[in-house]
Amino acid sequence: MMRAAPFRILVWTVVIFNIVFLGLPTVVIVAASFTAGDMLTFPPEGLSLRWYARLAGMREFQEALLRSLYVAAICTAFAIPAGTLAALAMVRHRLRFARTLQLYFLLPFTVPLVVSGIGMMYVFGEAGVLGRLWPVGLAACAINLPFMIWSVSASVNRLDPDLENAAANCGATPVQAFFSVTIPALMPGIITGALLMFILAMNEFIVSIFLVDARIVTLPVWMFTSIRNIITPDLAAVSVVYIIFALVSIWALDRWVGLDIFLRSR
Secondary structure (H helix, E strand, O other), X not given: OOOHHHHHHHHHHHHHHHHHHHHHHHHHHHHHOOEOOOOOOOOOOOEOOHHHHHHHOOHHHHHHHHHHHHXXXXXXXXXXXXXXXXXXXXXXXXXXXXXXXXXHHHHHHHOOHHHHHHHHHHHHHHHOOOOOOHHHHHHHHHHHHHHHHHHHHHHHHHOOHHHHHHHHHOXXXXXXXXXXXXXXXXXXXXXXXHHHHHHHHHHOOOOHHHHOOOOOOOHHHHHHHXXXXXXXHHHHHHHHHHHHHHHHHHHHHHHHOOHHHHHHHO
């Protein structure tokens, strides 16, 4: 008991330090977004919603936000079938090069994003589609697809094969069993992976900057170009929009899947 007390104190000290270290920048940026002054300062010079009102009427911000939402939707639309089928194949079937495939799906994390961005810029440029939005979504899908695969794989590992066998014994064809039994059983992993892919695509910057031009900048690229000129409180307000979006995603994850199931699957 005497040894457990110092260890418990040490653990809680580290936990509290991490919470403060990670949460303090968020508190600062949220508070600064409500400043009444013309510069980004903390503590804020009074309280005002003027910068949020400015965002509401800023056409560049609205267009960049819509482009990022479109890119995230394209990324998620490609990731759901690709990640689900890949997870089923890698977990449920004995593939000849299963280990090689697993390493291949990890490559996006071993190749620097700058290298991936340059490579995709060359590929899409040769295909004649550079300067459009859907290649940005496809690139975000290719980079972040392992998150979708891992999420669905956790659900595949928990799937009872007897459920599919029971459907077959009741006369269901393999396709009917897949859509009526397998997909519903995998839905927690699919929803979790889809939310992760959507959030990651919304925040994708390094690859996006190689694939967009001044006409179709996404929200992260728009924020970067704005910061290069001058940092104003409206950028803090944009950051708060991202924070709200993340909180809504966590709420949706807890509502549809349950955070306890999500954390157990990790």
